[in-house]
Amino acid sequence: MITGKSIGRFIVLVAMLATFAGCAPTKAQRQADRAIADYFAGDYSGATHRLQKLSEKTDENFVLNNLRLGSAALVNYDLAEAESAFLRAYEVINSVGVNDGGRSLGAILVDEKIKIWKGEPYERAMANFYLGLVYYMREDYGNARGAFENALFKLRDYSANEKKSERLDYRDVESNFAVASIMLGKCWQKLGREDLARANFTRAVELQPGLREIADYDRNMQSNLLLVVDLGHGPQKVTDFDGSIVGFAPVPAQVGPPPRASVRIDGQVISDSQLGEPTIDLLAMAQDRRWQSIDTIRAVKSGIGTGMIAVGAYEGMRGINGSGSAQRRDLTAAAALIGAGLLLKLTSQADVRQWEMLPRTVYVMPLHVSPGVHDIVVDFPSIPGLRQEWYGLEVPDKGDATYYMRMQRHNSGPFYWPPVRDEPRDVADGD
Template sequence: MPRTLTALLLVVLLAGLSGCESVPDEPRARDGRRAARAEASRGVPEVPERERVLHAYRAAATALRTGQYEVAKARLDDAIARIGGIIANDADAARARGLFSAESTKVFIGEPYERVMAYYYRGILYWRDGEPDNARACFRSGQVIDSGPEQEKYDADYVLLDYLDGLASAKLQADGGDAWARAQAHAGEKVALPPYNPAANVLVFAEYGYGPRKYAAGPYGEQLRFHVEDSPSRTARLVLNQGRMIVPLPPYDDLGYQATTRGGRVMDHILGNKAVFKAGADVAGDVALAGAAIAHDQSRRRERRGKDGDDAEAAAIGLGILGVIGKVAAAATRPEADTRQWNNLPQRLSFAALKLAPGEYSGRIEFLDRDGHLLPARTRPVAFTVAGDERDTVVFFSELTG
């Protein structure tokens, strides 16, 4: 009887431990075939639904920087539509909130600063199309996202979202004073935001530096953290008319700051619970397995003494099974942080509003270091046309190339 119970325990243990092994979603051999098919088709590789928003984000930024505005709009519209549905309704997002669902298997919508940038870029494109009302709606949506409505309420603190909100209102003959005051409060005493000029007909958007990077930390990789490496380009300026006009483009917003200072989100809290549960389950499993070994040893001693060891052996079986359950539960709980990221975002955002006569303009955008020295390798030539109609001319300049 004891030997039979011991064998049963070993079978249960082996079965449980085999269940702890991580199994990839697909065999590695398939990766090469899929890559070959993608190469042969010379098309865009298939994008899993959970990655669609991420790819749309990246493609939109690249399209905007290369002047493919229709492509950028289509990509952003697709992403924004999915953001709205994903937050409340998507079954995969609900599944990802489950205790046994890995963070990286959920549908990607991005951290708040990533979602904000989707609306920010779309607002620029709306304004470029002569729709400041829709642009304002995008900037306001970004403010809502930054305030964290789906979790504990936070104060939105993007300078440009409020500033552009107010400017759009002024353009629409409404009062933008409150939005300007909020923007100035976000900017701080050391920065004096220019007052609104409804007659300004050229809106200059600029971005420079490289955005934050995500990485996983903690004993189980459950902590989502951000690495912010300060970019050499600390400010910028637009030089027109052979140097006769210089437009400062200081950094009003910093995405590194936005990524690292925003309060904890709900999903982070759920990941924290996973890590606690994994640690607790792991310790409980170790204790139970140790208890099983002790109980089994005691039963063997009783057997050698000619006493009935069945009770102790049964206890060993029970403790062993509990230990396996704890180990399996700990292995099934996969609390790794989701480090997928919009990896071609800038670090700094700037803006200027000008009043220029209709005509052709050319010049350059220059980037400067922390001491105000020119970084000549980063200088970009620029050219744009100011139309004679009532629609604002919107120009977008980026230090990033893709």
């Protein structure tokens, strides 16, 4: 016979287990995870192949999977694929009303994952940056300019009123994304606008005085070789024990500052060490409220849900010890409170999807070398063994050549120009 006490014990047990629910990964998630593993193992063709089908699905991960595909294709020098992927993501990120009213409202009130993933502000800035970089590498300076300008969108500063919880309690501030200012300055040089080029180089130095040599107008004007180098891993989203609060790890203090890069061309070290200065630190940006999405609704819902479950558990305990109508009243109240609390908790679970391929920092090194074919090594003196070697890089008589490198400890090369992309093996959907 089911008694009031047994029902009460069940209610209390539900309250105790409320925060341990989870969902198994889907087939698409497993495929994405394998592509990410391929990427970090240096199998860029395999990663690209796995992500191509995922990137075609117009679901909540459409933007994310296209950014992942763009990252894999860029490092593989498949610039046509990279441009297409980044452009698809770019168009959604920068569109207005991509989520219709009902969809956006549902994301706020029901489950955040119903809303199309657009990333944190720093992820959106990097999406614009990489699209601009691909255009720049393909000498499409007009479109590159547009993408870099979009990377400098205004930020929402919540820090002045962080004790308040109103969703619109912020002020717009100028972006401090210095690397986009540098590349925008280079675009304006190519487009013949000295005034705008100087203004953007000046802005980059105002943001980071250590970039003075990298953002020097004359140096960039004379440059015929540009190296863009990614290093490290970007911030990782983390949650607390019940998955309801997002944080970012590691913090810069835990891992130290990004190292300086060193360049050797045909065995000769480039003497100006200032060219190896990191232009950004995504770990630091992720800790800056201006580069975070507002998380107030989720935090409030989770806090309310926790409180309701706790009160429901208390009512359930009281119901166990009661009898008659009082017991029924207490158990009914407990069930209602725990049910409402569970709904709020479950719908406030943090969205921990992220663009895993992002680096910690980006190096932009404008160089002038004799036209012709050169062997180039990029390394980091403070990190023994971390290097990348390229043989036969071509530098033109006129204009400049831009080369992108993704540094990984176990993928140092040597690599040969032009790169030969491996044909990916057949990958079954379940592999």
